[in-house]
Amino acid sequence: MLKGDPVNAYLAKNQGRVSPEAADSLRILFGLNTDKSLWQQYVEYWGLLLHGDLGLSFSKGLAPVTEVIAAGLPWTIGLVGIATILSFFLGTSLGAVIGWRRGSRADAIVPVATFLSTVPYFWMALIAIAVFSVSLGWFPASHAYSKGVVPNWSWDFVGDVIHHGTLPALTIVVASLGGWILGMRNMMMTVLDEDYVTVAQAKGLSPRRVLTHYASRNAVLPQLSSFALSLGFIVGGTLVMELVFSYPGVGKQLLDATNAKDYPLMQGLFLVITLAVLVANILADVAHAALDPRTRMTEA
Incomplete structure (x- = not known):
């Protein structure tokens, strides 16, 4: 239902040079002139999909979509994945404490961290580049x-990749x-009023335990659902x-595919x-x- 097709997008960039x-x-090469019905195309798509064939990328020189995605996926998972996992464990640990x-004075961390979380990614990235790359030259x-x-x-x-x-x-x-x-702190405030925490303290257990x-x-436990969604969207990358x-990740690939109306690559990325x-x-x-034994209990 999108206006135009990959050929029109290509012609727009090469006006007057393509007959x-x-x-x-x-x-014909892209398979865009087919007279088959949408149902036939859909069934054929599933047949190819079950054989691991995601089609050919129009904007990448007819390279297989699987190869195009495989080239960008490690970069996104390596960067966004590690950053997301690090953020989760660090934020959850700080929130618990x-x-x-x-x-205590530790509460002062909450408004500062909350303020930073409201700053858009691209704005913070531009500030980081201006300070640490342009001014200081560290990265x-x-x-x-x-x-x-x-x-x-x-x-x-490897060191060069880490540095970048x-x-x-x-x-x-x-x-x-x-x-x-903020999420972990709020849950801790709720949990600390529960009876089992009071009983554990009354038994003389150490505060750390x-x-x-x-x-x-x-x-x-409630944090895990949000963390799972964050891990899932790692593949989509942080586009901005x-x-x-x-950065050569799949997020940029998705934007390039959208601009070029590269439908096979778009479908492959959405599927992944x-x-x-x-x-x-x-x-x-x-x-x-594993963390909550109550979920493993079954009725007799």
């Missing part, structure tokens, strides 16, 4: 590795930390962040994102059952 006959040939020590401002470097598994290349990914990763962590801290084995273990830092969200939710249910 009508060549345009018709491109439509702040909730345990409610009324590169763009790309996943230095220009002219051939990707390999040497320590020099540190600034965007820190941007993601700082921008998302407030939500994890009460915090880790009773309070935080129950308070973290990837654009600001010119959907599967990632479903798998992450299944893993969250498993973790929930």
Whole structure:
């Protein structure tokens, strides 16, 4: 239902340099001139999908969609995945401690982290580039590795990738930390009023044991659902962040595919994102059952 097709998008960029006959040939090559019904096309799509064939990417020189996605997926998972996991564990730990020590000076962290979480990704990224790249020169401002470097598994290349990914990763962590801290703190405030926490304290257990084995273990359960969704959307990447830092992830691939009306690549990316969200939710249910024995109980 979108206006135009990949051939029209290509012709718009090459006005006057492609003949009508060549345009018709491109439509035949892309399979856009088919007279088959939508139902026939849909059934054929499922047949190819079950054989692991996601089609050919129009905007990537007719390269297989699986290869295009496979080229960008590791970059997004490596950057956004590590940043999301780090943000979750750091924010949850801080939120648990702040909730345990409610009324102390640690509460001052909450409004600061909450304020930073309201700052848009792209604005924080631009500020980070201006300060740490332009002014201080500590980190590169763009790309996943230095220009002219051939990707390999040497320590020099790995160090170069880490150096380039540190600034965007820190941007993601700082921008998302407030939500994890605030959510965990609020749950800790609720859990600390429960009877089992009072009983654990009355039994003479150490404050650290009460915090880790009773309070935080129950308070973290609602966080797992949000964490699962965050893990699922890692595959989608942080689109704006990837654009600001010119990072070669799947988020940028999705934007490029949309602009080029590259339907096979768009469908492939949407499918991978959907599967990632479903798998992450299944893993969250498993973790929930492992942490909460009540979910494993069955009626006699």
